[in-house]
Amino acid sequence: MGRAPCCDKNNGLKKGPWTPEEDMKLINYIQTHGAGDWRNVPKNAGLQRCGKRCRLRWTNYLRSDIKRGRFSFEEEETIIQLHSVLGNKWSAIAARLPGRTDNEIKNYWNAHIRKRLLRNGIDPVTHSPRLDFLDLSSILSSTLCNQALFSLSSLLGTQALLNPNLLRLVNTLLAINKLENPETLLQYLQKHQCQAAQTPPDISTCTTSTPPSTNQTQLLQPNGEVLLPEIGNFGCQNSQQNLPLNFGDNNTFVSQPSYVPHVADNSNFQSLDGSQNFSFDSVMSDPMSSPTPLNSSSLINRSSSTEDDKESYSSMLKFEIPENLDISDFM
DNA sequence: AACTTTTACAACCGCATCATT
DNA sequence: AAATGATGCGGTTGTAAAAGT
Incomplete structure (x- = not known):
């Protein structure tokens, strides 16, 4: 009995x-x-x-030690990072968040974080970009409308451009080359047999091992190999997939309106007018929930921002190609 | 003002594992 | 060792409040 x-x-x-x-x-x-x-x-x-x-x-x-109230920015970051490792082990996550219960974290995840990740095209289970959200066809159609990329796609094969690393590299090189000479670019790619082209085109998995970024302008290795610019290298942690950057008008890089999975270092960026410096550490999560303000140069008031404000962060991530960047060095 | 929809969160349910007899 | 219930955990539901129409 x-x-x-x-x-x-x-x-x-x-x-x-x-x-x-x-x-x-x-x-x-x-x-x-x-x-x-x-x-x-x-x-x-x-x-x-x-x-x-x-x-x-x-x-x-x-329980007296329960912390009530809104989750802080740091707590939210911790939840996302722990969830990417532990999955739906709410009790394990709660054990690392003093004052928060598994039930509370679970509810907050389902009500806030999960929805936002989905909106931003991130699979909340795998923490990887969702293929259906990426809508590769539209990405390709927009990029392939560009004659240069069209030439590349016909020569390298469209399948090759499904490789996000290759697509990003091509985008980068095309931007650097100001789209004037795709043939030169193609020759360069073929000559150097860039590593990205050899990566299997299955973008549902991230097989790249991304070292911590050092300097976003460090495009050229001493041996002449081109590195993917760190600006498009949003840290691949826990099989998170990097996303390609768009190139907007006026030689500006415009980040995809997406969740920024992780930044391994303190990558700092400058806004178009040079007035705003901020790091991805500050924008990788929902700023609204954070009691911590951005640094003093930021125009964003986290405590009063709305959901739309938060999602508009991506539109602020515009970066100018430095005027003094001599593109001839790369070609 | 009334109604509908959305959001937030407490509570419940059921399953897996652990503990006891 | 087996049977049975306790406990812990994750998924789901219910409901009140807020927001929208």
Whole structure:
């Protein structure tokens, strides 16, 4: 025989929201006797509740060390990072977030973080970009309208350009070359047999090993190999996929309106007018929930920003190609 | 003002594992 | 060792409040 049952079903025990009186009874009992032996808590505390419900009420709501209120920016970052490693192990995540319960984290994830990741084209399960969201056909059609890329696609094969690393490199090189000489670019690519072209075109997996970035303008290795510019290298952590950058007008890089998975270092960028410097550490998560303001040069007030404001962060990530960048060095 | 939709979060349910007999 | 219940955990639901129409 096993133990006596904790609480029988259909035994008339109360269900639904807890009243303040019930809470007080439970608090008083636990303060006196300590938490544990939940089977006997209802009886001893004079509660018409199942012991299981008493435990949940205590651990999720009544404990004095529970931190109430909105999640901070740092907490949100931690949740996202831990979730990318631990998955839906809410109790394990909660163990690393003092004052937060697994239930609270789970609810916050489902209500906020998960939805935002989905909106930004990130699969909340894999933390990788979603293929359906990326809409590669539109990406390709827009880029392939460019005659230069069209030439490349016909010569390298469209399939090759499905490789995000290659696409990003081509984009970068085309921008650097100001789209004037695709043939030269093609020759360069063929000559150097860039590594990106050899990466399997399955963008659902990230097989690249991305070292910490050093300098976004460091495009040329001492041996002459071109590095993917760090500006498009948003840190591939936990199989997160890098996304290609768009190139807007006036030689500006415009980041995809997407979630920025992780930045391994303090990559700093300057806004178009040079007035705003900010790092990806500051924008990788929802700024609204953060009590920490951006640095003083930022125009963004996190505490008052809206969802739209947050999503417009991506539009701020515009970067100018330095005037002094001598493109002839690369070709 | 009334109604509908969305959001936030507490609570419940069911399953897996652990503990006890 | 097996049986049984307790406990812990993750998924889901219910509901009140807020926002939108």
